[in-house]
Amino acid sequence: MAALCESFTLRGPGPGGGGPGLCLEPGPGPDLVLLTERGRAATLFKISDQKPLGCWSVKHGQILTCPVVCNFETHEYIAVHDDRVLRIWKNEDINLDKAFKATLSADVYRIHSLPQGGPVVLFQGGAVRTLDVLLEAPQQDIENVVSGEAIRWSGAFMEGQQPVLIFTTEKDGDFFVYVQKPKLSSLHRYKLEQQESAKPLCFTAHITNQTVTLLCLYSNDSVYQVLIPLQQDTEEEEEEKEILSKSLLLNLSVSGGVLKGTSLVVLDKDHVAVLGSLAAPGNKPRECLTIWNTKFQTLQTSKELPLGTSGQLWCYEEKFFLIHGKVLTVILYKCETSSLAAAVGKLKDSHTPDMSLFLNWNTLEDEELVVSFQSQESVALKEESRMNLRSRRSSVDGEKPVTLPVGQLLINFKNAPSYVLESELKKLVGRTPNPDLQATIGCVVTALTDRCKKNPKYYPQSFLQQIIETHDFSYSLCPDLMAVALEKKDLPLLQMCLERFPDIPEEVTYTCLKAFLSVSEAHLQTLDVNVDSVICYIDVEMDEEEVKTEIVENGFGAEMDQDTCDTNEIPKEGHCRGDGGSCPVGLQKAALLNAVLHSAYTETFLLPHLKNLPAQQAVLFLRYLYYLYVKCSEKVNTTLPGIRSPTINQIMDWMCLLLDAQFTVMVMLPEAKELLSNLHKFVRAQVRFYSELNKIEGSLRELQRQNLLRESQTYSIEVLEII
Incomplete structure (x- = not known):
């Protein structure tokens, strides 16, 4: 998962505006970058302060012919002007001529x-x-390694303790790749596989x-990938040209349009960023910054740049640098590891089902990944020969053969009456568990949801609940299930999905919260909502007198501390009192909200x-979270009784999220x-209470230490007074 965050301007319009004459390099420390512009000057910027710390320029008539870099070992700056003149200086040096x-x-x-290998000159x-x-x-x-070839791109990396420099060249439409290890005098030359219809733009x-x-x-x-093994202990140049084959990594297509990329940077092993112009049929091309997942070949996020760019893109310390209009802009981003666990989100509940129980897509054939009932026709024939082969093998072993594949069975009952379809699907789901069972369940649920969409009067609530209760299911196996449940206002089914599915998108979780x-x-009184998570601690109809005389375990009754909440401060219609008296919602709604608190995000x-x-729903939700927080604080172990009850961490995290999102509204x-x-x-009272506990703990530890120092024969009676 990847996301583009806030952006800001690092440098305003320069004398000549933004353009291809700019180049960016990392500075001598974190939060520092070196900007070389227009061949005349280099500026050191502190990113967080958005201001320059130093600027150095060559005198009139001289031109910086390559970007200024920093020697990370000596914190010196290195530049080359007029192609051959090398300059080295420090921060305190002002005049480059000296x-x-x-x-x-x-x-x-x-x-x-x-950082570890020092500067390398190409x-x-x-x-x-x-x-x-x-x-x-x-x-x-200095020898000539290339003959008649023009260098198009270069990059330096560390492999173990050795620096490795890679650069590409072009000659007469052919592209070559050179890999050099300067400390080992190792050089390898390769030729890039040609492609008549296209040529490389950047590397x-x-x-x-x-x-x-x-x-x-x-x-x-398109983005192509070329793999080059690093050969060890080779001191002689390779005479013959080895042709490097390339493989397609990414097609830059977006919703019917294509992205005309100009710059490409690697973010991590699974993400790349592409800057370019998005061209869609019938629409005017617009420039944008995009992040792509190369593992799943999907567009993760994008940001439109209406003022245009120079086509250049740099990336350091999870920050993008680019020219937007005439200013140097910084855009922050975040990338998470591309895995199922990351896609699932934040699993906070220790009772969340083990992810290993869910479908391992790598073990399935391509035909078995089909979960759309409408697309089963195109797959059924492919599946049939494979399934028949399995049937023959089963017959040889003496087992009962499977007469029809899943896809063919669903096609046969596509237009069957509802009771016939449900009867056959129950038989299908009731088969002995096998590695393909979850894919089968996904097909079954998809078939049911498709029929629900076509026939608004049809909705097999009990059958769907049975599937979710008895099988390890997930949102990704049938994304339409929760959408149909929301449309039908089937709140009990949504509750089950929130409690059992580990991969519900945040947008769907929010929609469920809003519906609850x-x-x-x-209306909730008429629904069969599972209230096991709330029945043990919610006291909805506790009268006011009983609440006022309640003595809680940690000593924070309303009458005992003036800093605790006054029971009369909240209006009666809110049903929420500062001492955690009655719940602001009923049992059924509280159980539904608990399911939201358990969801991954x-x-x-x-x-x-x-x-x-x-606003009103946000206030009601905050009151319920406050009630839970007070209830948790009443007990020493801060754990609510009941099955699937929310934890103190879940309550606090959701409370902080809600306050962050609705801060202005709440104020x-x-x-x-x-x-x-x-x-x-x-x-504040809780903080003071735990502070006093810490003091008592310290006193008891000191007493324990003193007792250990005394002789075992000594007998005494002491009175300890804690003030």
Whole structure:
């Protein structure tokens, strides 16, 4: 999962605006970047402060011919002007004309600086030298590695303790890849596989497990991957050209349109960012920044850039840098590991079903991944031969053969009466468990939901509940199930899904929460909602006198501390009192809300939806969370009784999420003001209470320490007074 976060301007319009003359490199420390612009100046920026810390420029008539870099070992800056003149200076140096100067014997293409490997110099002829070797003899002979080839891209990486420099060249439409280890004098030359219909526009690379992964953005709106093994202990140049084959990694297609990429950067092993122009039929092209998941080949997120860009993109420390209009813009992003666990979200409940019980898609054939009933026709014939083969094998072993494959069975009963369909599907689901059972269940539930969509009067509630109760099911096996349940207002089924599904999207969780809060208590009385999670601790009809005389275990009754909540401060219609008296909602609604608290989520994706929660519903939900928080605080172990009761961590996390999303609303609403005040008082009292407990704990530990120092024969009686 990936998301683009807030953005800000790092540098305003320069003398010539933004353009391709800019280049960005990491600075001498975190939160620092070096900007080289227009061949004249280099500026060190502190990103968080959005201001320059230093600026150095060459004198008139000189031109910076490659980006300025930082030597991370010495914190010195290195630049080359007029192709061959090397300059090295420090922060305190102001005049570059007085800085260290060395004239080299060949033109420099670029300098790369590695945190552990030091600076590496790449010459336009393809030769590579480390800076230390070069400074020993600046006028040393520099060989020509490439002949008639123009360098198009270069990058430096660390493989173990050795720096590795990779660059690509072009000659007469052919592209070549060079891999060099300067400290080992190792050089390998490869030819990139040609493609007549397209040519590479830009390159990027990374090294993993002694293999170079070269990513190429081609003019046919696709990203290709080239794998190059790093060969060890090779000191001689390779004479023959080995042709590197490439494989398609990503098609940059978005909703019928294509992304004309201009820049490509690698974020991690599963994500890349592409900057380009999105062209859709009938619409004007618009520039945007996109993040793609290469593992699942999907677009994760995008951001439109209406002011246009220069086509350049840099990425450091989870920040994108690009020219938007005429300003240098920084866009923050987040990338999570591409795995099922990450897609599931935040699993907080220890009672959440084990993920290993859910379907392992890697064990299934392509035909078995089909869960759409409408698409079964195209798969059934492919499945039939494989399933018949299984049937023959089963017959040989003496088992009862399976006469029809799942897809064919569903097709046969597509138009059958409802009772016939349910009867056959029950037989299908009741088969002996096998590795394909979950895929079969997904097909069955999809068949039912498709029929519900076509026939609004048909809704097999009991059968669907039976499937969810008796099988390890998930949202991804049938995404339409919860949508149909929401449409039918089947709140008990939604409750079961929230409690059992580990991969519900945050948007669906929010929709369920909104539905639960909006339903009337009278309607809930007619529904069969499971109240096991609330029946043991919710006291809805406790009278006011009983509440006032209650003595809670941690000593925080309303009459015992003036800082705790006044029972009369909340209006009567709210049913919520500061001491956690009666619940602001009924048993059924509380059970439904508990199911929401148990659901898996990720804050980044849930927070935007919570901001759309209506004000009155947000206040009601906060009152219920406050009630649960007070109830948890009454007990020393802070654990509510009952089955699937919410934990203190779940309650606190949801309370913080709701306050973050609805902060302005809570401050402005009169009915929320007293609730927030009571919450503040209660939390302050809790903090003071636990502070006193810490003091007592410290005193008891000191007594224990003193007792250990005394002689065992000594007898005494002491009185301890704790003030």
